[in-house]
Amino acid sequence: MHRKWFGLAFSILLVCGMALAGCGGGGSGTKVKVGEVTRSIFYAPQYVAIEKGFFKEEGLDVELQTTFGGDKTMTALLSNAIDVALVGSETSIYVYQQGADDPVINFGQLTQTDGTFLMARDTKGEFSWDMLKGSVFLGQRKGGMPQMAGEFTLNKKGINPRTDLELIQNIEFANIASAYASGTGQFVQLFEPQASIFEKEGKGKVVASFGVESGHLPYTVFMAKQSFIGKNKDTVQKFTNALYKAQQWVDSHSAEEIADAILPYFKDTERDIVVSSVKRYKEQGTYATDPILDEEEWNNLLDVMDLAGELKERVPVGTIVDNSYAEKAKQAAK
Template sequence: MNKRFGRKAILAAAMSGVLAGMALLAGCGTGTQEGAVKVRIGEVTRSIFYAPQYVAINKGFFKEQGLDIELLTTAGGDKTMTTLLSGGIDVALVGSETSIYVHQQGSDDPVLNFHQLTQTDGTFLVSRKPLQGTFDWNTLKGSTFLGQRKGGMPQMAGEFTLKKHGIDPKKDLNLLQNVDFANIPTAFASGTGDYVQLFEPQATMIEQQGKGYVIASFGVESGKLPYTVFMTKKSYMTKQPDTVQKFSNAVQKAQLWVASSSPEQIAEAILPFFPDTDKAVVVGVVKRYKDQGSFAADGIVDTTEWNNLQDVMEAAGELKQRADHAKLVDNHFAEKAKSSVKP
């Protein structure tokens, strides 16, 4: 996430974000419902990591709440946030750090986190060579590490984990951060780096190609934090509280469904959103995320998770000052959904 939210930069990024999002309008929505309230969601990327969102759409949980969902993929945290700020979308699915970055720049209409979807980092450490015996993080020292974008949550969680194991990313590694997000898997498969930090399903695909091996999880290592959260502007929340509550209800029902369903059942429900991905890969990825507790059981962003997020940001040098949980998190929609929604 770019920390500099200058007025011109916001407008330019917002326009590009809206255009990109419209171009990538998902073909898997619920369709138009007579009398339904339209809600435009901007997701930071299309990812199996967000399985409960796709379940809520495909299983009709939003429709049950009288909501007509329009899903846009607004690639990148900066574009997603600026599209939200400019009114191009109503709700953003993005990392909580973006709301903190906006808060740091000052805003008359703050962005509020209201329903958490994922509660761990979603990346994995992939080695070019298979693991021999028990993994020791010290083996990374002196290696070439293909990392994620500076200032983004994946990179911050990665650096937090490395430092936890006594590794200084800037001194102990040849850290590469000059590869675009979409090209990182290809760069590693082509021979760049000894280790790489990858999301799924790219990590699994690299394994299937025999080009690398998953040896550790940054999600497990960095602990629970509000990694991906639905958020909206305070003005929207004030004007549309019933819509926000219905939205939270639908997501909570999907979270309960995911918690009680098998990876095979979840994969079947979300496959329409991943037409070019083999079902066996989707099943494996869902299982990996489910086994490590990445899917949040409810939407509540608690203070422990919020503080852990800021510890991660602080360790990466990306936090000017700590943000008050009460100012940027509104849990009452998620709390009501948790207490009232049944499987």
């Protein structure tokens, strides 16, 4: 059962073998080891914080590694292989539901909507959600935020994802795009830049945004163990200060300027694809403009998880969310 992944998956060899996939690190200052759940244009403000020197301005040396999946990211955090995780808030709830003695605390929100888009293989005629009824829909992993936000949206549109269509969700995240490209599914749920790449290649068309349809969520958040935060309050504050500076920079700059800043992290992706991906996320308000995770967003997350059958009990926002660092970062910037 997927809820047990983080409690029992402490494979030190796996954690230690994770390749460094970032461009940060190697400088002077207080070292902070950050694990991102995947490498994604969805996380543009994080790369801006590194490339524009916002972390260095705060006296931090951020060592970024890609931890490839929510389960591995949380394993790395709980086993102290990383100090801070960038991952979906649902993972902190799963840890809390297991009765963790050292819970994981959300302290800085990065993205505030789902980052996936609905792509249709057949682009003839005007799209309507009813087209999904009776179709083959290539979705995401059960229990993960993309799949839960997708199901939440389908239910809002009057579509039962269990009975009204054939839902495929047994394909590894890294293989979903290639499965669709090889002919699996009439519809697929994709992140950028893959959606833009497929559009450019004529393999389909983006017809809807799950981010727009599912509303504001604490979709991707910086989090750390309660014990780490307690011992490193000054570091966490400086980290959040840098995050807020980056968020403000992203909010006030064009998609082209943001793309140029983050291109070192996407060397195998064409610039025009990075630009179109950033533009799409900016236009739908995906990038949070401050690190505060508010109660309305949190309750929306709980509703999404509850509908998916992944919530044992509603966890009050103040239980595993600490907005004090985000609030101080905003005050300090005034």
